[in-house]
Amino acid sequence: MSRKRAFAGWMALPLLLGLAGPAFADAFQPVTIRYCHGYGCKMRSPVTFSRADLANLKRILDSGKASPAAERAAISRADQWYERKAGAATGTSNDGAKDTYELFTPLSEIDCVDETVNTTTLLELVDSRGWLRHHKAGRPANRGFLIDGRYPHNTATIVEKAGGKRWVVDSWVRANAEPPDIKPLDVWKREGGRRG
Numbered sequence: 001m002s003r004k005r006a007f008a009g010w011m012a013l014p015l016l017l018g019l020a021g022p023a024f025a026d027a028f029q030p031v032t033i034r035y036c037h038g039y040g041c042k043m044r045s046p047v048t049f050s051r052a053d054l055a056n057l058k059r060i061l062d063s064g065k066a067s068p069a070a071e072r073a074a075i076s077r078a079d080q081w082y083e084r085k086a087g088a089a090t091g092t093s094n095d096g097a098k099d100t101y102e103l104f105t106p107l108s109e110i111d112c113v114d115e116t117v118n119t120t121t122l123l124e125l126v127d128s129r130g131w132l133r134h135h136k137a138g139r140p141a142n143r144g145f146l147i148d149g150r151y152p153h154n155t156a157t158i159v160e161k162a163g164g165k166r167w168v169v170d171s172w173v174r175a176n177a178e179p180p181d182i183k184p185l186d187v188w189k190r191e192g193g194r195r196g
Contacts, residue, residue: 027129028054033121035086036114037095038107045090054129057081061131068134068160072182075123075135075158075169082122083177095176112154112172116140119156119169119180135160141168143189150192157185 028051034044049057057078064074087093095110110118123137138157144150155170168188171180181188 027058027131030054031125033125035090035092035121036117037090037092037110038114039109039111040113041117043090043107047086047089049085049125053085057126058129058131061126065133068162071132071134072158072167075132076179076182078126079119079122079169079171079180080177082118083171086118087176093176097175097178098173110172110176112170115170115172116154116156119171123156123158123169132158134162135167138166141166141185141189144192153192155188 030048030050031054032046032048035047037043037045060078060081061071061074063077064071084093087095091108092110094108099109099111117140120137120140123132126132127135127137135158138159140154141157142152142154144152146152153172155168155172158167158169159165160167166185167182168185169180169182170188173181
């Protein structure tokens, strides 16, 4: 390649970056979300994602670009990363699995309503930036009414773009920053017992 052509290529690079710049810059603008805890979103504490946090989150999700199943595994890792970050910022790192309401529930505990709002917030954040290839953020889902012998329970969902199949992303079933249940919504709807 001649020096003239190489120089012309390098000169075009700033123009290309300038054209892509606004969209790229917007996707990595720091953002502060409200993280629910204390049962029923009693507390909404701020958690800020820096540019580096967002780049890390995108890298996690990019690891799932090969297929819908790979993306669901990446969503699981992203949710675990998110819970570690938010746990450190909000004092909820020691939240246990399947916590249920008690008379004097500490504000550091998270119920399924909190988990649903938090996971949906994450999913909507990454979806709005175009970082999901095979899914989109879905509406929360619920099951159980006590009279049917099942504890009322809520969860976040994702929708597969090809075919519209709904999947749950249920982080309430495990302790903070452990892998959430990701399974078809119709399977999840049939499950549950006295503790969800």
